[in-house]
Amino acid sequence: MRAEIITIGDELLIGQVVDTNSAWMAQRLNEAGIELYRITSVHDDREQIISALDEAFRCVDLVLTTGGLGPTKDDITKHVLCDYFQTHLIEDQRVRTHIEALYKDRPDVLNRLTATQWMVPEAADILPNRVGSAPLMVFHHGPQMLVSMPGVPYEMEIAMTEQIIPYINNRRLHAESIPRSWGIIHKTLQVSGISESALAILLEPFELLCGAHLAYLPKDGIIRLRLSSYGEFTPQFMDHEFWHLKQCVKDYLIAETDEPLEVIVGRMLQEKGATIATAESCTGGKLGVLLNKHAGSSAFYKGTVVSYATSVKEQVLGVPAETIKAHTVVSEEVARTMAESVRKLLNTDYSIATTGIASATGGYTKDEVGTVWIAWATPNGTFAECFHLGKLRDQITDRACMKALIGLIKKLKTES
């Protein structure tokens, strides 16, 4: 089965909103064995929506649209779909009851505009939207199908997970004689410490022999290597190829999955029953945010001190003013003291500290920008390393977080 996503909204095409929905939906589609053929973003414009629908139905079995379902005038998706599928709006009692219950304590929401939300296309299958007012609509177009969802990310995510994917699976089970294939398989590992071109040269013999498709995804100092099969290989074959790939890159291997590094760090710490804290200057708390990003992180993450101002380094983290004077704030000595101090202050097993120059302000020159000292305080001592991470503020801080996590993963691996 092949799908296309059409995201609808002027805000996407003037750059006011980043389309995060499509990547999320793509993952769910792939997991369900559905290949995503294309993503198209169009304006809230009747002609453009219709032409995108025509184009999509020429290529795919399943069209997913997001956006344009709000109660305000600028949202036209429902009306355009009505015309496209030659149907009209009728009141849906079930949707009405649901919306009235959802907003029973919100008289400011239960008004005549919200009431337009329980008017639905007669020809569509209507699925409830558990967390919002715009219902999900499924249209059938011969053997093809179109699903229309709201563009608000968490509404779309709940709709996809709880309604749409089960609905599609159910339809496929009944209507389709599924061709014998092994499903879509992606297997990803992560390496670091080698350039993309050097890695490609290293992997030339592997690529010559490998049946599956290999892709390189470099970002923030890490290269993700992805092996993909679109139904042609068995899981066992893919495991075998993946094992070979791992052997080839073993000297640079950081992770054997596509999981974010902070998830891997979290699991390694939990396996040890160990805790962590961070002391951050240039990364501004980003490393801590990564470490506490996922539910359950309180099992290993205790806290962060962001010492953006030098006074905070001195007074909260106890870095001696003389150390700063002798070595400057961006130095091995300061990074080490920050790491050791936050480990003691927050009473953790591990800690990471960052101090660096993320922009040419505060008396720093352009040449100095990108210099970052990272220190790791562990039960086996404190380690520090200096990095040069580019010239752009966000790039420097994102890469510093990755270097910090990679360093910790390496240390945790050596210990175990």
Add this chain to the structure above:
Amino acid sequence: MRAEIITIGDELLIGQVVDTNSAWMAQRLNEAGIELYRITSVHDDREQIISALDEAFRCVDLVLTTGGLGPTKDDITKHVLCDYFQTHLIEDQRVRTHIEALYKDRPDVLNRLTATQWMVPEAADILPNRVGSAPLMVFHHGPQMLVSMPGVPYEMEIAMTEQIIPYINNRRLHAESIPRSWGIIHKTLQVSGISESALAILLEPFELLCGAHLAYLPKDGIIRLRLSSYGEFTPQFMDHEFWHLKQCVKDYLIAETDEPLEVIVGRMLQEKGATIATAESCTGGKLGVLLNKHAGSSAFYKGTVVSYATSVKEQVLGVPAETIKAHTVVSEEVARTMAESVRKLLNTDYSIATTGIASATGGYTKDEVGTVWIAWATPNGTFAECFHLGKLRDQITDRACMKALIGLIKKLKTES
């Protein structure tokens, strides 16, 4: 002038990477008075790329592609463009010198694969990529134009800013008789404290009379209202309509621009010569990261204490164990003490504290999830408020950050 963006890469269509480039490029295009008609994402696949190019050249004057220019086998954009424009690769001495200089200290990068990067299509105008190895390519297709850029965000951003936009402007100046129009104008304001449907009812009279197009963009408890004109109105007319819109929503107005709230907060603090710190529990440091996100933030932001663990609340922030015992960690009393304590500890004029329940772990029930206490400590006293921010972890913490910033903006406004 009308443009289409084609982003090329399997990683986009299996959801391994979120396309942040398109929104960034859309903003630059709009600023340059170029309307972005459509965004299409396709696989690293010859037929798909060619069909996307055909489709784009049917609709627009300018096609911008990103991605598929790496030195590895999975990247095919350059070869496909060569075929499409019936040209072939030749060595470019200028690009070669640039790449050799860029990587003079990196023998691991200067290898035969990287050498393929200085082979460029003969028919294209080649513009240097200041920060990477893949050169920018401009192809002419009658009066139409195609620009191919790398997909790495910071390479693309520097390329667009320094090379592509000036190149396009220069071409338009010489080649095009620009039709008399006023350019694309977007004017956005931000409101809070009213539902989208209630706002739309409030604005019905305005919409009846308003010449420009009005769009509603709700996110994280804020609704952005955007007025747009695609060349039909003068800047003065748009200012006038915008003034009317502001009058209509004045009771809910948070900001008169589309700037992120943390930028507005930063400017207000700097105007006062005031400083800020945060003490964060449920938001995990996200609020501090927002406040130090932009260059120059060290002028007003001093630091953050993320007290994820209760022990950190007690030992670093000095919240008495009895207070926690009497009121629980998610309470007005704890939020107030956190705010006052971090203000004192980091010696700032203002501080914000957050403590809330972001997931049903640690003994909390589903019903309790979403409860967040926020406190603001100011020179005029400490204020606290309780919010209920939904049921999803990221949604709760993102909304809490917005509520924290909105609260501070309101306080700073009243004071001045």
